[in-house]
Every structure is written in structure tokens, then in C-alpha cells.
Amino acid sequence: MTTTPVEVPSKPETQFQASRWLLSIKDLFLHAVLQDRVLQRLYPGVMHLLLFWGVSIQILGSIIALLQFELFLPFTIPFPVNTAYLWFELIMDIAGIMIILGALMALIRRLVIRPKSLVNRWDDWYAIAILLLVPIIGFFSEALRFIASQPSWRFWAPFGNILAEGLIALGVDPITADALHQFFFWGHIVVALIFVVSIPFTKLRHLITGPLNIVTRPLRPAGALEPIEDIEEAEKLGVGEINEFSSDLLLDLNTCVQCGRCEDACPSNLSGMPYSPRELILNLRKEFHSTMISANGNEIEPIMGKALDKETPWYCTTCGACLKVCPLFVNPVDTIVDLRRYLTLTTGDIPGEVGEALMGMERRGNPWSMPKESHAPWVKEMEIPIIQPGEQTDVLLFIGCAFGYDSRSQQAGKSLAKILQKASIDFAVLGDAEGCCGETARRLGHEYLFQVMAEENIETFNSIKFNRIISPCAHCFSTLKNEYPQFGGEFRVQHHTEFLSELVHEGRLRLKSSENRSVFTYHDSCYLGRYNDIYNQPRHALNAVPDLTSVELPRNKENAFCCGGGGGHMWMEIDPETRINHRRLQEVVDSTKADTIVTACPYCLIMFDDAIRSKGIGESVEVKDISEVLTDHVYSEG
Ligand code: SF4
Numbered sequence: 001m002t003t004t005p006v007e008v009p010s011k012p013e014t015q016f017q018a019s020r021w022l023l024s025i026k027d028l029f030l031h032a033v034l035q036d037r038v039l040q041r042l043y044p045g046v047m048h049l050l051l052f053w054g055v056s057i058q059i060l061g062s063i064i065a066l067l068q069f070e071l072f073l074p075f076t077i078p079f080p081v082n083t084a085y086l087w088f089e090l091i092m093d094i095a096g097i098m099i100i101l102g103a104l105m106a107l108i109r110r111l112v113i114r115p116k117s118l119v120n121r122w123d124d125w126y127a128i129a130i131l132l133l134v135p136i137i138g139f140f141s142e143a144l145r146f147i148a149s150q151p152s153w154r155f156w157a158p159f160g161n162i163l164a165e166g167l168i169a170l171g172v173d174p175i176t177a178d179a180l181h182q183f184f185f186w187g188h189i190v191v192a193l194i195f196v197v198s199i200p201f202t203k204l205r206h207l208i209t210g211p212l213n214i215v216t217r218p219l220r221p222a223g224a225l226e227p228i229e230d231i232e233e234a235e236k237l238g239v240g241e242i243n244e245f246s247s248d249l250l251l252d253l254n255t256c257v258q259c260g261r262c263e264d265a266c267p268s269n270l271s272g273m274p275y276s277p278r279e280l281i282l283n284l285r286k287e288f289h290s291t292m293i294s295a296n297g298n299e300i301e302p303i304m305g306k307a308l309d310k311e312t313p314w315y316c317t318t319c320g321a322c323l324k325v326c327p328l329f330v331n332p333v334d335t336i337v338d339l340r341r342y343l344t345l346t347t348g349d350i351p352g353e354v355g356e357a358l359m360g361m362e363r364r365g366n367p368w369s370m371p372k373e374s375h376a377p378w379v380k381e382m383e384i385p386i387i388q389p390g391e392q393t394d395v396l397l398f399i400g401c402a403f404g405y406d407s408r409s410q411q412a413g414k415s416l417a418k419i420l421q422k423a424s425i426d427f428a429v430l431g432d433a434e435g436c437c438g439e440t441a442r443r444l445g446h447e448y449l450f451q452v453m454a455e456e457n458i459e460t461f462n463s464i465k466f467n468r469i470i471s472p473c474a475h476c477f478s479t480l481k482n483e484y485p486q487f488g489g490e491f492r493v494q495h496h497t498e499f500l501s502e503l504v505h506e507g508r509l510r511l512k513s514s515e516n517r518s519v520f521t522y523h524d525s526c527y528l529g530r531y532n533d534i535y536n537q538p539r540h541a542l543n544a545v546p547d548l549t550s551v552e553l554p555r556n557k558e559n560a561f562c563c564g565g566g567g568g569h570m571w572m573e574i575d576p577e578t579r580i581n582h583r584r585l586q587e588v589v590d591s592t593k594a595d596t597i598v599t600a601c602p603y604c605l606i607m608f609d610d611a612i613r614s615k616g617i618g619e620s621v622e623v624k625d626i627s628e629v630l631t632d633h634v635y636s637e638g
């Protein structure tokens, strides 16, 4: 490659202006105050909501109460015993009970329910203990005060009052209560101060870092990685030492509450690979604390080989499942890609298959390392127009490497072209001028190569006129749509399922039922679904086939299980025991009676095809791209 990468346009100032603030406020309300993601799981959701609201109200109430003393300010703000005060007492009492209930639920969860993903670290126990101690001592202090002074309004603090009645029944008289009250009052203050002081050193830190992480997270589209700006001049390529992570990612490390939701969703972990996004984050946090805090930044060592094994960054398929479930928006994918960038661009210490795929892209322009002449032979066969600079078309079909070079996907590409021809779409392809979109290079950490490829394609797109780009590959689609704009490539990009759904909707593609009845199940591609929210269009196009029987997989849409091909895994040698595509195929076999798996991405198509062959079950189940299914049912031209 001789071309130099494009200069990354600097972020417009406006990004940080009004819209950013409005979005941050919305995020804060939705994810921190209402805790929508936490509530996706009922038991821990309710538990956390009780704790969050209880603690927040108690902190606020304590500040109001402290303002009555000349402690931090040279004046006091008295709070007379009026109606507002009585409501204040009632709310504080309820908040105290909420904390106790939440902490008890946490205790039951850890001691009795014990979900597999829950790990017990010392600060988990510490957090539960302190969350129980503060309100319990507080209630005793309040009850003793009630016994000693018998205020007429004590019924407004019902739980303190009930405890007072209980203590009286046990024989505690006003004089004893007065003596004991001093002890509990100061005990309550000391334990509350220990709670506050321990926030930075325990998982309680998420009280501060959680909301901060939610509102300051980068606002890139979900499918876009952060570019290395001025890559030619950049002194640092990727992250080799802990201090080289961006402040966003360092905040991530200190935000994680080790809840394990990411681990529960991670296909690599669930398939038995020695990898967990939670462990990745926790190991890096440990490294951060030991080098930046304990050693005061003086003894920084390389991450690889110390905090992490050198294989760790390669287990991730970048499927994004962890990103969708983390209640605090921790981002293991950006972390992984930063580590890969360092290994790929700085040390070169990468797995052999990764090196081969990248070399194929550098030398032959595609990760399959195939000669250009073998790209999409069906283009010539079907007499599809190849657009030349200066020419115009309605639809530019960006074929991509998979549909171009992989023999199974080529059949799907041909089907798509057939549909476009039948629907009389004015479309053309780029022929030899089409380059790899660079997605694989970027996910494997070769940002430089990606930027070169992006620049070449953007230049080509700019040399012709078209209304929209249609991509049949979820990875090309996501890259063209979400990542090319980082380099000035703003085009209207659609995935072929969006376009097909449109054709069906407009009546330009009419479909008939088939005599060969099949049961279909649609597999959501990670890069189409989780990264681009395209769930309904493929289903709409598929369900337009009359009399079609389709069943949903148990893990579908946002919770869909990865096919195992993303993040460069398509080209990696994976232990047969831990293959993600085998797991997903097993899910189809075990939970549906489907005989046809429908995909909307060539990676998924290839991975399922490979799994079906390996398991030798081609007689009972097959995989088809959605274009192939529709081609089988096309009735006539619209
Ligand atoms: S990264 Fe998020 S989902 Fe994973 S353990 Fe930490 S807080 Fe939980």
C-alpha cells in the first residue's frame, strides 16, 4: 500500500455543546436515576434500586441535618419542627428501611441464591456490612432518643418508633436510653464516616464513578471505534502500559462493580474460552491501582505478560453483547482493541493466523488472500453493470470480500443480484475499483491499514454518483455507515435487509409460497442488530413470504448469541471444544424445529455452514442468506 491514510477530521466543537449536555442529562435520568439496565434483571434490579434510592435519600437528608450544626459552614440553617420536618423524618425512616431491605436481599443472594456469575470479593461483603450497620445503628440511636425525650411527633418516624416501643417492652427506661443514646449517636456518625471515607477504596466507588461514566461516555455510534488521529505522526499506537489508556477507559476500570452481567452474555466465556470481560476489566483495574496508586506511577510495566496473558485480547469477537448489558456502560471492546492495536502496530507479537489475514489484506486487498480476479465471478455471469468514474446509478451494490471471495457466500451474492434485477432496480457494482472496507484490519488492531483502505474507498465513492450504497454484509455495512464518516465519508448506506424490506413494503418484490415447506429461524447478526438496531426489517422481509413458518431462537434480537466470526475470529484457529458457532448451532437444534437457519451477514452464513459440516447434520438443517430465501420465493417482477 502506498497511499497514506486520511487525516482524521477534528471533532467539531459543537459535539460538546447543548446536544451533548441534553443527552447526558437524559442518560443520567434513564440509566443512573431510573436504572433501566439494572432493572432488566428483577431480583438484583429491585435490590439495587432499594439500595440506590435509600442511600441517595439518606445522604441528602444527612446533609440537610448537618446544616443545623456549625460544622462546615460559619452559619447554621435551622430546620424547625413543622410539617416539612415531619415529612422529612418519615422519608428518612423509609429510606433507612429501604437500605436494610436491599442489603438483606444482597446477603440472601450471595449466601442462598448464589448465581453462578456472582463472585465474592472482600469489598462485596464489606459493602453489605456497612450498608446494614449505618441504618441499623441509626435506628437504634433514633429509638433511644424517642424513649429519652418522648417527642409528640415520633409517629412520623414509624420504624424508629416501633423499635422504641420494643426497647421499652424490654425494660429500657428514659435514663438508660439517654445514656445509651450518646453511644449510638456517635457510633452512627463514626460508621457513616467510615462509609464515606471507604468510597474510593471499595466497590462503593461506583456511587461516584457510575453516574460519571454514564454521562461522560463517548458518543460515537455504537459500531464505531475511536480512530487514532494523525496516525502517521502518532507517538503511541495502542495501549501497552496502563497509563496509556484514555481517561474514559481508566474511568471504566474504576466503575465496574463486578456484577458479572457481561460475563453471562459473553459468547467467548460461555463457549469455554479462558476469557471473561469482567476479569479483563478487574485485572486491568488491579494493574491500575498497583502502578498508578501504590507505586505512584513510578514502576510502570507492560500490561501483556503481567496483568494479562498475551492471548487474552484475541478471545473477544467484538460481538457487543457485554456493551448492551453493562449497567454502567463499561466498554471491554474499546479496551480490547486498544490492546490489539499495540500488539499489531507496535510489537508485532500477534497470533500467526491474525498475521496471515492482515498480510492478505496488505498484499492482496482481502483477508482471504485471494487474487482480485476471483472476486464475485457472478458479476460478469449476470451482466451486472460496473460503474466507472463520473457515471451515475441509483443503487451502488458494495459486494464486500465475503460475498466476493467465499464460495458459499458467492451463491448468496448471486441471489441478491437476481432479486435486484427482478425488481428492476437501477444498480451497479464497482468491479476492480471496490476495495475491502477494512473492518477486519480495524478489529484486529491494524488501524493504519484500515485508514488506508477507508481513504481509498471514500475516494472511489466520491468519483461516482449514486443515491445509496447497499451492503449485504453486516460488517461492511456497519463500517461504511458508522466509521467512514470519521474520515469524511458521509454516504447513505443501507443493509440489504433494509432494502429488501423496503421493496416488499412498496410491492416491488412479490413473493409466493413454496411447495417445499420449511421451518425457518432467523439468526440476528451482532453487527446488524446490537450495533445498528436492525431487528425488524429482516423479519419483515422474511415474513412477507406467504405461509412461511418461522420460529424465534431463545436468544434473539438484542440478546442474540454471536456466530463466532466477528473481531477477526473468522480467520483464527479456535479450539474445536470452544467454538462459538457450534454452540449457536446447538441452540438451533435443541430449541427450534427449524430446518433452515436464515442469516443476514456472510460471516454468520460461513460460520453456520462450517458448524453444520463439522457436525455432519447437513441432512436435517441448512443455512441460507435471506436473499437466497427470498429468491426461492420470488413470484414475478413488481
Ligand atoms: S463490566 Fe459492567 S457488566 Fe461487566 S462486571 Fe463490570 S459492571 Fe458488571
Ligand code: SF4
Residues within 6 Å of the ligand: 262, 265, 266, 267, 268, 269, 276, 277, 315, 316, 317, 318, 319, 320, 321, 322, 323, 332, 333
Ligand atoms: S464483545 Fe462479545 S466476545 Fe467481546 S467481551 Fe464483549 S461479550 Fe465477550
